[in-house]
Amino acid sequence: MTIRFDKLGVVIAVIVAYAAFAAPFATFRANRIVPGEARSILDALPAVTGPLLLAIVLIAALIALLKTPLILRLAASVAALAALALLIGVAGSFLTPEGNTFARISPASGFWLLIFAFTLLLADVLTRLNLSPGARIGVLVVATAAIGLLLVSGSWNSLSILKEYANRADSFWAEGSKHVTLALGSLAAAVIAGLPLGILCHRVEKLRAGVLNVLNIIQTIPSIALFGLLIAPLGWVATHVPGAASLGIRGIGTAPAFVALFLYSLLPVVANTVVGLAGVPRAANDAARGMGMTERQRLFGVEFPLAFPVILTGIRIVLVQNIGLATIAALIGGGGFGVFVFQGVGQTAMDLVLLGAIPTVALAFAAAIILDAVIEMTSTKRREAQPA
Amino acid sequence: MIEIEGITKRYDATTVVDDVSMVIEPRTIAVIVGTSGSGKTTLLRMINRLVEPTAGVIKLDGADNRSLPGYELRRSIGYAIQGHGLFPHRTVAQNIATVPVLLGWDKARIKARVDELMTLYQLDPQAFGPRYPHELSGGQQQRVGVARALAAEPNVLLMDEPFGALDPIIRNKAQEDLLAIQKRFGTTIILVTHDMEEAVHMGDKIAVMDAGKLVQYAKPAEILARPASAFVESLVGASEKPFRLLSLGRVRDAVEKGGAEGEAIPGDASQRDALAELLWSGRPALPVKGADGKPLGRVTVDGLVKRAARPA
Numbered sequence: 001m002t003i004r005f006d007k008l009g010v011v012i013a014v015i016v017a018y019a020a021f022a023a024p025f026a027t028f029r030a031n032r033i034v035p036g037e038a039r040s041i042l043d044a045l046p047a048v049t050g051p052l053l054l055a056i057v058l059i060a061a062l063i064a065l066l067k068t069p070l071i072l073r074l075a076a077s078v079a080a081l082a083a084l085a086l087l088i089g090v091a092g093s094f095l096t097p098e099g100n101t102f103a104r105i106s107p108a109s110g111f112w113l114l115i116f117a118f119t120l121l122l123a124d125v126l127t128r129l130n131l132s133p134g135a136r137i138g139v140l141v142v143a144t145a146a147i148g149l150l151l152v153s154g155s156w157n158s159l160s161i162l163k164e165y166a167n168r169a170d171s172f173w174a175e176g177s178k179h180v181t182l183a184l185g186s187l188a189a190a191v192i193a194g195l196p197l198g199i200l201c202h203r204v205e206k207l208r209a210g211v212l213n214v215l216n217i218i219q220t221i222p223s224i225a226l227f228g229l230l231i232a233p234l235g236w237v238a239t240h241v242p243g244a245a246s247l248g249i250r251g252i253g254t255a256p257a258f259v260a261l262f263l264y265s266l267l268p269v270v271a272n273t274v275v276g277l278a279g280v281p282r283a284a285n286d287a288a289r290g291m292g293m294t295e296r297q298r299l300f301g302v303e304f305p306l307a308f309p310v311i312l313t314g315i316r317i318v319l320v321q322n323i324g325l326a327t328i329a330a331l332i333g334g335g336g337f338g339v340f341v342f343q344g345v346g347q348t349a350m351d352l353v354l355l356g357a358i359p360t361v362a363l364a365f366a367a368a369i370i371l372d373a374v375i376e377m378t379s380t381k382r383r384e385a386q387p388a
Numbered sequence: 389m390i391e392i393e394g395i396t397k398r399y400d401a402t403t404v405v406d407d408v409s410m411v412i413e414p415r416t417i418a419v420i421v422g423t424s425g426s427g428k429t430t431l432l433r434m435i436n437r438l439v440e441p442t443a444g445v446i447k448l449d450g451a452d453n454r455s456l457p458g459y460e461l462r463r464s465i466g467y468a469i470q471g472h473g474l475f476p477h478r479t480v481a482q483n484i485a486t487v488p489v490l491l492g493w494d495k496a497r498i499k500a501r502v503d504e505l506m507t508l509y510q511l512d513p514q515a516f517g518p519r520y521p522h523e524l525s526g527g528q529q530q531r532v533g534v535a536r537a538l539a540a541e542p543n544v545l546l547m548d549e550p551f552g553a554l555d556p557i558i559r560n561k562a563q564e565d566l567l568a569i570q571k572r573f574g575t576t577i578i579l580v581t582h583d584m585e586e587a588v589h590m591g592d593k594i595a596v597m598d599a600g601k602l603v604q605y606a607k608p609a610e611i612l613a614r615p616a617s618a619f620v621e622s623l624v625g626a627s628e629k630p631f632r633l634l635s636l637g638r639v640r641d642a643v644e645k646g647g648a649e650g651e652a653i654p655g656d657a658s659q660r661d662a663l664a665e666l667l668w669s670g671r672p673a674l675p676v677k678g679a680d681g682k683p684l685g686r687v688t689v690d691g692l693v694k695r696a697a698r699p700a
């Protein structure tokens with residue numbers, strides 16, 4: 001019998017071998033800013049659990065390495081991820097000296113590499129399973145629920161990130177909701193302004209190149225520079241337009257952050273609207289007019305539905321981009337998860353940086369999965385008719 | 389009745405349709421033939437005002453076609469566009485229902501009409517109604533395109549190369565279906581094609597276009613017998629003429645007294661088919677039977693050959 005290897009499995013096995021034996025699993029620090037001491041899996045976990053975790057990840061890596069049935073690979077990746085998620089919490093409590101509130105335990109490179117390797121395996125399995133859009137959202141919900149459960153159960157409370165969280169629970173949620181409001185609000189504004197602008201550009205050829213060029217130039221302005229450029233005009237508006245200041249419009253803070261995100265969002269929305277409308281089959285437009293649709297009926301009944309998946313792709317780009325970019329808003333007092341990132345950088349407290357960065361990445365990831373699923377759902381039925 | 393009077397369409401300096409006048413009698417099929425780019429589609433689209441003419445008037449049953457807003461005019465005229473043009477995001481049933489929905493018919497009436505048309509076109513409403521156009525074969529898509537054009541029971545149907553993309557067997561079937569439907573509903577049809585065979589077969593009258601001009605507008609036999617120009621002659625195809633002429637006549641009209649050996653040919657068959665059968669089987673005569681199966685007499689090679697000659 002010949003043993004056959006899985007290509008991706010080889011990569012995963014190499015990462016797992018390195019992460020399990022050569023890289024630290026957890027870091028121990030006497031307080032939140034001193035350099036840490038590395039702990040391997042066997043050192044970081046109590047008696048049986050260390051060898052148990054090693055056994056689980058090695059068996060899972062072996063399953064990944066060999067050509068095995070998808071269902072087995074799925075089970076291996078889920079089991080490994082679950083074991084890692086549970087045992088990092090155990091390591092936290094195990095490594096924290098009794099009664100010591102200054103010590104900080106954080107996951108180290110070995111842990112993150114293992115998570116990365118098995119997420120890779122899981123992603124590969126899910127792709128190969130060719131899940132329906134609904135099922136993909138289902139997987140996301142289950143994963144979110146599992147993580148939520150671990151957070152609520154307190155089994156991670158001994159980890160440094162959650163200690164940072166515990167010190168800032170109130171501001172975490174306030175900044176989080178600011179972050180989401182900023183990202184979604186600027187997206188909504190960009191859609192409200194961008195769709196009509198895109199339709200206009202589609203109908204009026206003379207406008208098209210000009211508008212898209214201007215939006216393109218805006219995209220290339222670095223965000224800090226754009227904030228700077230906005231301070232003067234918004235400050236002017238705040239002092240000269242009655243009522244503007246009471247609406248929260250100022251040269252710094254949320255207003256310029258919102259305007260900047262809105263401006264960055266316009267290009268993808270407008271460009272995708274133009275591309276989507278241009279991609280509507282000529283024959284469908286011709287038939288719509290020939291059947292006696294008014295311009296309005298044709299726009300909403302034929303052009304829009306057919307361009308919708310492409311427009312939605314633009315919205316997906318904007319949403320993911322905005323969730324990331326909203327981090328920068330903290331630089332000018334706009335709030336959001338960026339607040340923790342920049343505070344953390346200032347205090348050289350890596351855990352605080354992660355407290356801002358991890359939710360941002362998770363949000364962007366979830367948004368991408370959800371919108372991809374929605375795009376697929378809307379476009380499967382709308383595949384272009386084959387020519388007769 | 390459709391009266392086209394001195395219609396011209398210019399795009400900048402190029403004249404695409406040049407001073408065309410013709411009258412299409414109600415309940416007849418007029419076929420517009422011509423080479424590609426001769427202005428057939430443009431002429432057709434000026435009837436429902438998808439294209440506005442530079443000069444001239446088109447009247448439908450005496451009324452100028454500009455007396456209604458364009459979209460209302462188009463709802464009253466069936467239009468089967470080149471290459472079917474079905475809406476890819478709508479089901480077959482929704483596609484067919486397009487104009488009735490625009491006209492605000494009630495649901496029950498729309499459903500009844502869609503089912504009727506699908507049945508007429510041998511598409512099971514249960515099976516095909518909920519499908520999307522890309523799930524159909526080319527022939528089925530074409531039928532749905534025509535069914536959609538007919539949905540609101542228009543008196544006038546414009547068809548732009550409706551059978552162009554079909555293979556010969558399906559095309560024949562589609563042509564026969566259309567002829568049957570035209571007889572049944574008495575629709576006035578204007579059909580564009582570049583295929584003279586199709587024109588002779590389908591048309592009560594044929595309009596030949598060349599470089600935007602209407603060079604001849606006459607009955608098929610007349611076009612075959614007396615082509616108005618060398619261009620029409622070339623379009624007809626010199627070597628095809630006698631056979632096209634025969635294809636216009638029914639066997640019934642060429643029957644002679646007497647009997648013959650062998651299987652009888654139906655009186656409804658074309659004289660061309662009868663001649664082909666005679667030549668192929670090497671016999672001098674074939675028996676002819678009526679629709680009821682009774683013998684009508686016989687057709688002979690000699691008789692058919694005389695009919696294939698240029699009319700006096």
Ligand SMILES: Nc1ncnc2c1ncn2[C@@H]1O[C@H](COP(=O)(O)OP(=O)(O)O)[C@@H](O)[C@H]1O
Pocket residue numbers: 399404422423424425426427428429430431
């Ligand atoms: N919108 C337009 N603008 C400019 N030229 C056009 C337009 N529509 C058609 N034409 C030109 O008019 C001529 C006739 O076109 P058409 O009526 O489509 O011909 P056919 O249907 O006989 O092939 C072609 O040379 C075509 O390029």
Ligand SMILES: [Mg+2]
Pocket residue numbers: 428429470548
């Ligand atoms: Mg054409």
